[in-house]
Amino acid sequence: MNPWQKVWKTLLTVGAGQVVLFLIYRAGLKLGWWRRVTQNLKVDPEQVPELRGELFVIPSTDHLKSLLGVEGTDRILTLADEICQGTFRPFGGDPAPLVLDPPYPLNPWDVYQDNLAGEDIKVVWEPARLGWVFTLGRAYILSRDERYAQTCLSHLKHFLQANPPGDGPNWASGQEVALRIPALLFALQVFQSSPAWVNEDRRFLISSILTHARRILPTFIYARAQNNNHLISEALGLYLVGVLLPEWPESERWRNFGWRWLNWAFQHQITLSGCYVQNSHNYHRLMLHLALLFARAAVQEGRRLPPWTQERLCAAVSWLWERMDPWSGEVPNYGHNDGSNLLPFGSFSITDYRPTLQAAGQCFGQGRLLPSGPWDELSLWLGVEKNASPASPNIALHPGVIKPSGQSSWAMIYGSSCKGRVAHADYLHVDLWSHGVNLLMDVGTYAYNLPPPWDNGLARTLVHNTLTVDGRDQLQRLGKFLWSTDGKAQFLEQLSRPGQCWTASHDGYRRLGIVHRRSLAWLGEGRWEVIDEILPVDRKGLTQHQFDLHWLIRDGEWDFDQTQLKITYPQWGLGMRLCWSVNGNNTDFVPTTVRLIRQGKVILGPGGDFECLGWYSPTYYHRFPALSLLITWKDTAPCKIVTSIVVERSGNR
Secondary structure (H helix, E strand, O other), X not given: OOHHHHHHHHHHHHOHHHHHHHHHHHHHHHHOHHHHHOOOOOOOHHHOOOOOOOOOOOOOHHHHHHHHHHHHHHHHHHHHHHHHOOEEOHHHOOOEEOOOOOOOOOOEHHHOOOEEOOEEHHHHHHHHOOOHHHHHHHHHHHHOOHHHHHHHHHHHHHHHHHOOOOEOHHHOOHHHHHHHHHHHHHHHHHOOOOOOOOHHHHHHHHHHHHHHHHHHHHHHXXXXXXXXXXXXXXXXXXXXXXXXXOOOOOHHHHHHHHXXXXXXXXXXXXXXXXXXXXXXXXXXXHXXXXXXXXXXXXXXXXXXXXXXXXXXXXXXXXXXXXXXXXXXXXXXXXXXXXXXXXXXXXXXXXXXXXXXXXXXXXXXXXOOOOOOOHHHHHHHHHOOOOOOOOOOOOOOOOOOEEOOOOOOEEEEEOOXXXXXXOOOOOOOOEEEEEOOEEEXXXXXXXXXXXXXXXXXXHHOHHHOOOEEEOOEOOOOEEEOOEEOOOOOEEEOHHHOEOOOEEEEEEOOOHHHOEEEEEEEEEEEOOEEEEEEEEEEOOHHHHOOEEEEEEEEEEOOEEEEOOOEEEEEEOOOOEEEXXXXXXXXXXXXXXXXXXXXXXXXXXXXXXXXXXXXXOEEEOOOOOOEEEEEEEEEEEEOOOEEEEEEEEEEEHHHO
16 A cells, blocks of 8 residues: 555544544653643642542452462462562462663653553563552452552552653653553552551642643643543543542542543444454453443442443343353453453453453443352442342343353354454354363464564464465555455354354455455364355456465364374363365366474474464463464365364363
8 A cells, every 4th residue: 555545444434533532642742742732640648539439349368368269369369479579460460570671761741652662561561560469459358468558558669769750651642641550549548547658648649649640741742642541541541530539629620530531431432232442352341441440439439320321231241251262261262352451350360351340231231241250250340249149131242142051062153243343354264162171262462562463463364264365455454553454354143043153244454356255163072163255246356366264273283194183182181183175166176285283383284483372361461382273275165165173072082
């Protein structure tokens, strides 16, 4: 695309309004305007009011212990001890040093980019989100050990003094500033009775909270330009401070501003079906976390959420619930995944969505979705615990999801995207689960801001479980996080049988004269079938093209035999077989090239450059080996490939 084509496609994709807002923001950066209006952020600790109300409900030690059990209690204390020793778990992964100092020398916030001397800025932002505060607070309630209170206070003071207002990368994003506010409010509540936290410390933290709120409003235009979780996060930060510090002169404005934009966002960013605008399960959860805090703060203010907001949030709970694996609590790794887990209560796995869905179900109208368990912890802290028995939610599966009753395996096909930006070029991707194990996987994200190919490179078509034509993505890339929407996907309900088979198609390759149609069918007893049809729409489709069918398979012991791949997983007692056959335009057999790739290296078949294949990233900045099965052939349309999948217990192969 030439620059003018790119501008035109951007306007068509995000709309003129958002483009204008973004250009205004960029112009303000260039002119130094945003720096000037955020120069005087600091609030004098001697002038701050007291907190009014409680964002969190502090449980008793006995209640929390009984909910978490011995194993859960010990796990929290272990994680808190790690923090006391100077390590934490970034993005829910392995221990790493807890670095609270930003890279020096400090510069004004507006000069920072997404990459800091070759390091992803999100690595700097992760400890600055203060998620470790929640771990120390939970450990303190469980043990009443003053070490945790002292460590939290020491770390917070160190962080706030090392990151003076307006200077350094931790003030560069209004969203990152806003996401610190819930943790600071949590610390003030949980450690209120600790003798280590004197009035001077409390005033210092309250002044910091007010400083954070002051940073958000001047650049809120950027959040409006994004119209995604940036907008919700920043509006929530203002609303929380406005509600809980009502005596501060700016609070009434913040409170009213936050209320208006939060309701607008939930009513416009969530579709009637419950899908969230960012086309990402991880960001869908983040949106629900922000909504839960909004609802809790509204209770403190004595307000009820408007019916339209409540209805959209109720639909959003249903939408995510039906995509949750009932055995593990995990969901397909759909769309962007930056490891966000704002309210890390109720589970020690960042991939477990049960705490969020249990709390959100009770808060927004579905009722308890699960029986009692440790995942009730989030509900406990937010005061949304209701009746002990789970409800029978009236949730009908949306198109694309097949969960056969009484079966241990289920699957889904991405047949359409929500309104708004497409996150990944992943039309018609298929995910397959069995006994709580994700066997055919969505690759995830890994990183946004590293050198290529790890600059959001896992958003491309080839790494997903779908078909690529002539090495091109299904959509045209307009930016790191922006795809054109001139290609559309849709479910073909006349060719589908809900609960048993879904058929969908997309025309992202129409520029090549091709439409891709795919059917996902459950054949019973762990047997599945995927049929990919390549259909011509004009004469260009009748010329020869290269087709690449990719399957990302959980790493396991494998055995290959011409057109069949067997994988076994002894640790789960599972096995899976994939068989395939290509039916061409002029013959029933078309020669194919088969490759098996692990960690970017070809371990079966001819070589090639496949650096992004054979990886799985369950959370940000973490990647693990997987098996990429890549089947390549050349033909003219129409043609099709049939993939048969059998999942079975290992002992019955």
